Amino acid sequence: MWFQDLFNYDFRRTEMCVIPYGTQEGEISFCAYNTGVGWRQIIENMHKTAGLADWYQEHGRHAVYAAGKPVPGISKKHSLSLPIVQQILAEDASEQLSPATPYLVEEEEGAVA
Known part of the structure; x- marks a missing residue:
């Protein structure tokens, strides 16, 4: 499988793809599912529950x-x-925000692990 988008999509190559990919709609070839045609987006949007x-x-x-x-x-x-x-x-924007630490938890000094 090589990169294919709508400009250079090769239907013969997609037909020869032997890697099945299971979806809720059944099996689809890996080459068709992961190309620029949009099958992945179509199937994912059909079955998404919530963003x-x-x-x-x-x-x-x-x-x-x-x-x-x-x-x-x-x-x-x-x-x-x-x-x-x-x-x-x-x-x-000429407004200063309060400085925030990039760390989630700051350890206390002298803490024994």
Whole structure:
């Protein structure tokens, strides 16, 4: 199997593909499932239950724990931005954000493991 998109899609190559891939709709060839035609997106969208935003809207976010303790400072609003990215964006917007640590849990000094 080589990379195929809509420009260079080869139907003969797809017909010769001998790797079956099981889906909810039955078996489909691996070559057809993972090319630019969109079979993967079609089948995944047919059987998706909820997106992440929908899930959070319906059920809310769960608490986060590390070493058996709740991790403070994790808001219910989800953000994929890293602290350094937030700082750069804040400088661009001329507003300063409070500095945040990139670590989830800061260990206490002198703690014995």
